[in-house]
Amino acid sequence: MAVSRVLSCLTTAVLMALVSLVVLVMLEAHCAACAGMGSCYDGAGRAQRCLPEFENAAFGRHVEASHTCGRPPEDFCPHVGTPGAGPQCQRCDDADPQLRHDASYLTDFHNPDDSTWWQSPSMAFGVQYPTSVNLTLRLGKAYEITYVRLKFHTSRPESFAIYKRTHTSGPWEPYQYYSASCQKTYGRPEGHYLWPGEDERVAFCTSEFSDISPLNGGNVAFSTLEGRPSAYSFEESPVLQEWVTSTELLISLDRLNTFGDDIFKDPRVLQSYYYAVSDFSVGGRCKCNGHANECGPNEAGQLACHCQHNTTGVDCERCLPFFQDRPWARGTAEDANECLRF
Ligand SMILES: [Ca+2]
Structure with missing residues (x-):
């Protein structure tokens, strides 16, 4: 009786360990897939506000x-x-x-x-x-x-x-x-x-x-x-x-x-x-105004945002040429305000 109880306890422990391992792997896979919360486009390719790391x-x-x-x-x-x-x-x-x-x-x-x-x-x-x-x-x-x-x-x-x-x-x-x-x-x-x-x-x-x-x-x-x-x-x-x-x-x-x-x-x-x-x-x-999730040296060796949403500039502070269908705006949680083609 005592042996079977020990065995059942052991099985439970092994099962729990396995479950936590699976959860851990799933969590990691999830994070790798979403590439962080700061992605500039959602799964459907729609622009969303993005920020470099704190x-x-x-x-x-x-x-x-x-x-x-x-x-x-x-x-x-x-x-x-x-x-x-x-x-x-x-x-x-x-x-x-x-x-x-x-x-x-x-x-x-x-x-x-x-x-x-x-x-x-x-x-x-x-x-x-x-x-x-x-x-x-x-x-x-x-x-x-x-x-x-x-x-x-x-x-x-x-x-x-x-x-x-x-x-x-x-x-x-x-x-x-x-x-x-x-x-x-x-x-x-x-x-x-x-x-x-x-x-x-x-x-x-x-x-x-x-x-x-x-x-x-x-x-x-x-x-x-x-x-x-x-x-x-x-x-x-x-x-x-x-x-x-x-x-x-x-x-x-x-x-x-x-x-x-x-x-x-x-x-x-x-x-x-x-x-x-x-x-x-x-x-x-x-500072990338909601239009980049990465910041690093540019070709000139100067620190700059890696601009998305058709923006450009060191801080993504303006629209790219031919993407000036509406005035530039900062990306917010409600609206990415990406620059649009004419
Ligand atoms: Ca010190």
Whole structure:
């Protein structure tokens, strides 16, 4: 009796394993057939809105830092409570691979247990307001940005701002201010309120992430659509479509947080204040206006959408010649708005 029960249990287990295997294979086959949700045409060949993959657009990209420690070599003295803090100060030397903290560490693979970080020269080298330290990320083409996230290796700054360019070589526009002194540093009121009818392309200033604590690992994430009423009807809002569009991002680190002990100019104290960021992430999609699900280098080596729906241009922002029977429009969930032949 007991043996037959064991056998029946075993059979059930084997059967269940087989069923899950079949389900797994079916799921994989299904995904291979539909080639992802971002296909530009449905099974019947009808055009549908398509989007490139959501990605960390900063990953592996070069970031230009206006200031980096170790050029010339210098000592820095982490605060008690920060990683690597001890009685001895440490060395930053850009010529030594073991001791450098250059900008490539901003966008490398982020392992929270063993993080690599970019670091600025310390206050002993004059890094403090009004001298700003800038980190510039060029995306190579327009992206639609959902969030910008910074993970600080040290304390978060007292004041910093995120700027963006909507078009290459356009003006830098403020995206968000983070400051414990919004009015004094940026001439902006604190808070994020929009009056009905007010332009939603306005940068807010918040003091929420500007405390000196925590002394390490502080995160700051800026969500481009947060607090913007038209986010709920994004596809009908050209204003917000432009607001989330960036070709370049600039982080301006403007004022270091201190305990107030820097006023005595003790070198060791000044060497304990510097900016350090372990990860710079940008969540978003290559901007193709709903007319491409892939984005990559074109024949000229420039990053561009692989346009479908009879569209063309780096962002699929116009109709192909002879496909101008109706004006170009962005592809939406309701209507792919493909360009039609005369
Ligand atoms: Ca890193």
